[in-house]
Amino acid sequence: MRKNEEFVVTCIDETNQAAGIAKIDDMVVFVPGLLKGEKANIKILKVQKSYAFGKIMQRLESSKDRIEPACKVFNKCGGCQYQHIDYQAQLRRKHDQLEKRILRKLKGIEVREVFGMEYPFYYRNKAQFPVQIRDEKILMGFYRLHSNDIVSCDHCMIQSKKINDLYKFIQEHITLEMAQGLRHILMRHAYKTNECQIVFIGSKRNNFDDLISKLIHRFPDLKSIVFNLNTRKDNVILGETYEVLFGRDYIYESCLSNKVKLHFKSFYQVNPVQMEVLYEQAIKAAKLNKDMRCIELYSGVGTIGMAISKYVKEVIGVEIVEEAVKNAKENCQINQIENCHYICQDATKFAKECAHTKMKIDVVFVDPPRKGMTSQGIEDISTIQPEKIVYVSCNPETLIRDLILFKEQGYSCKFIQPVDMFCQTVGLECVALIEKE
Numbered sequence: 001m002r003k004n005e006e007f008v009v010t011c012i013d014e015t016n017q018a019a020g021i022a023k024i025d026d027m028v029v030f031v032p033g034l035l036k037g038e039k040a041n042i043k044i045l046k047v048q049k050s051y052a053f054g055k056i057m058q059r060l061e062s063s064k065d066r067i068e069p070a071c072k073v074f075n076k077c078g079g080c081q082y083q084h085i086d087y088q089a090q091l092r093r094k095h096d097q098l099e100k101r102i103l104r105k106l107k108g109i110e111v112r113e114v115f116g117m118e119y120p121f122y123y124r125n126k127a128q129f130p131v132q133i134r135d136e137k138i139l140m141g142f143y144r145l146h147s148n149d150i151v152s153c154d155h156c157m158i159q160s161k162k163i164n165d166l167y168k169f170i171q172e173h174i175t176l177e178m179a180q181g182l183r184h185i186l187m188r189h190a191y192k193t194n195e196c197q198i199v200f201i202g203s204k205r206n207n208f209d210d211l212i213s214k215l216i217h218r219f220p221d222l223k224s225i226v227f228n229l230n231t232r233k234d235n236v237i238l239g240e241t242y243e244v245l246f247g248r249d250y251i252y253e254s255c256l257s258n259k260v261k262l263h264f265k266s267f268y269q270v271n272p273v274q275m276e277v278l279y280e281q282a283i284k285a286a287k288l289n290k291d292m293r294c295i296e297l298y299s300g301v302g303t304i305g306m307a308i309s310k311y312v313k314e315v316i317g318v319e320i321v322e323e324a325v326k327n328a329k330e331n332c333q334i335n336q337i338e339n340c341h342y343i344c345q346d347a348t349k350f351a352k353e354c355a356h357t358k359m360k361i362d363v364v365f366v367d368p369p370r371k372g373m374t375s376q377g378i379e380d381i382s383t384i385q386p387e388k389i390v391y392v393s394c395n396p397e398t399l400i401r402d403l404i405l406f407k408e409q410g411y412s413c414k415f416i417q418p419v420d421m422f423c424q425t426v427g428l429e430c431v432a433l434i435e436k437e
């Protein structure tokens with residue numbers, strides 16, 4: 001097999017990253033976008049030792065799951081990977097792939113059907129648009145897949161409509177002077193309160209006055225405009241220091257009836273509708289009662305802790321981002337919740353201290369970032385012998401790795417409830433219930 005050679009193949013399976021799998025002799029060929037059962041003429045793009053990559057030249061037979069993507073730039077933009085698949089079929093794929101991956105490594109875990117959205121579009125409450133200047137023109141949009149090139153577009157099918165409006169308005173009114181040194185524009189739209197926030201992120205504090213006065217005139221729900229200075233050389237989006245240009249450095253949102261104050265540096269789930277579904281599932285899995293003491297690791301602005309506080313005796317939340325911990329404390333005050341306490345600390349260090357002091361804890365909630373927990377954290381959490389651990393995960397790969405580590409500590413996973421937080425993309429969020437054997 002050589003680069004640029006063409007073949008007719010039938011897709012026998014799919015990866016969880018939306019690539020079709022075909023076989024040519026003994027060689028596995030990954031073909032992005034090709035669906036199981038489809039036949040296509042493909043061109044080989046890259047050949048490795050035991051596998052290759054190809055691209056579809058012409059589809060000869062189409063899957064019944066295939067639909068016309070709603071977005072015009074679906075094939076160029078790296079944001080969505082599943083818009084060419086019917087939504088119910090997206091959910092089936094996510095479930096089946098997860099179940100297959102889990103059962104390969106662990107026995108006896110029930111993987112439940114994925115909870116999908118009724119209307120799986122315009123759901124995201126946060127966008128980070130890259131900005132570049134090319135030939136005296138401002139480019140704003142999304143990154144192309146595996147690239148730093150910007151795909152310009154005037155509309156995004158998964159961002160909230162309000163974010164689309166803000167984005168379009170900025171595109172129309174931003175000047176070249178303002179865009180000098182600008183790297184990203186971050187936007188947040190609180191789904192329940194409608195409050196919006198814009199953060200200009202760049203290496204140079206330009207004068208945005210003219211744009212800001214136009215924006216606040218046009219969008220009365222815009223409550224916060226911030227400039228964030230980022231002179232870093234890497235691809236981390238936010239810098240340390242910032243200046244409030246209008247209003248506040250936070251907005252208000254609401255989650256499971258609690259008011260949530262949200263600093264622009266604080267993490268918040270990107271799908272506010274499914275976030276409530278997810279947390280309801282986490283709470284249900286824990287079977288809480290008023291005698292219980294709980295820990296919430298990776299607590300963000302305290303949304304899970306506040307939601308469980310009315311069912312339990314006490315919650316201790318642990319989070320590393322200072323602004324988020326400050327928000328969590330303020331949020332408890334705003335909502336008159338007195339049995340939640342938040343600590344700014346590394347989750348692994350906190351777990352170590354709990355293990356040392358032999359703290360008595362009934363349920364541990366964890367909601368780590370994509371890289372999952374640490375093996376030390378898992379060991380220390382197991383040492384304090386909670387009855388249950390409820391693991392909320394946005395990355396099935398690290399979830400499976402961590403479930404194996406928990407198993408080695410005598411804690412086994414009973415079931416996994418996936419929730420589709422990232423419709424139209426390959427992402428999947430899960431709640432896993434882990435219990436002492």
Ligand code: SAH
Pocket residue numbers: 266267268269297298299300301302303304318319320321324345346347348367368369
């Ligand atoms: N439970 C929250 C946040 C989940 S996201 C919610 O649903 O909104 C993961 C959180 O873990 C982020 O807020 C991130 O800042 C925090 N985090 C990342 N690394 C951490 C660490 N080592 N120790 C504690 N918190 C950490």
